[in-house]
Amino acid sequence: MERMGRWPEDARGRLKHAAIALFTERGFDAVTVGDIAAAAGVTERTFFRYFTDKREALFSSQEEYNALFVNALESSPATQPMALVEDALRGGATFFPDGKREHSRARQAIITSSPALVERESLKRIRLTEALSAGLVARGVPPRTAALAATSGDGAFALAFATWIAEGEDRPFDECLTEALDLLRSLHP
Template sequence: MGRWEPNARGRLERAALELYVERGFERTSVAEIAERAGLTERTFFRHYADKREVLFAGSSALQEVLVGAVARAPGPATPMEAVAAALAAAAGVLQERQEHARRRQAVIDANAELQERELIKLASLAAALADALRQRGVDDASASLAAEVGIAIFKIAFRRWVERTEDKDLSRFIEESLAGLKAVTAGA
């Protein structure tokens, strides 16, 4: 394997994504990922439970960003204002990984199993947002509704960002999606 090099987790992530793009998720083995990263399968399994988790390992960090931003939102913020602050915080973290996000999304879009896993991840993020809103004193129904709407806004903005042809930050797509929500609910 050669001499030790740092950042095994990052190397595995890069190797996996490269192989998934080149060969497809189904046709890529853990052994091939480890080899491309210059590591062993054993090292792979120290960091990831399976080859799907390479694509979803950042979920807990994203959840922490979202929940932390809701907790830090000003006291008088409405539930949707707190969610908007959380989405803006997430955009700040994700913006620097746009090319990775674009490639990751292409791999997910090409595989039904990964699409299902992505939906589970988004549902977990919505549940965490709802819990964070409840901790702010928001009633259960309003917290769940605001969180689910927030994740819908995120999904739409994220999709536009990774598929974009115009030069905009993720935060701008989120702002536009929030404005779109206001427009479709005006007069409701």
């Protein structure tokens, strides 16, 4: 006889999906942890096994997300700072397959509706920029150069993301990223 797991299968995924649906329907402030748990078919206690608060249902993949960038940077054959950053950004782009576009659009709409969520999203971007900068320093790039390259890369990535989730956009994320990087390079011919 197969033993059932202690927590429902993919409770984390169901909680994240329920949170997005409820935040979209009612607004972030009008939704409670209890609402999210009930919609996902779990208890509030189960919710707190995965997330510290309802905001984290939108931001819970920080370590996984950053690792895509940092691992790509660490394994890059490049030697120049911006080439290293570009390789890191291409690694991060894999987090956004086409099937995730509608989810990303909904998530971003929720975030922009709340100053507290905008602040949390900004902290997420700062942590990524710091991780990229540290990765560049570990590759021998001087700290100030690393900080500037990482910050420039973050700006290009943010532009690519905004383009990718724009209504009517249907190009893959990687194409949006290439366009943003080309624009960044064009600033200093």
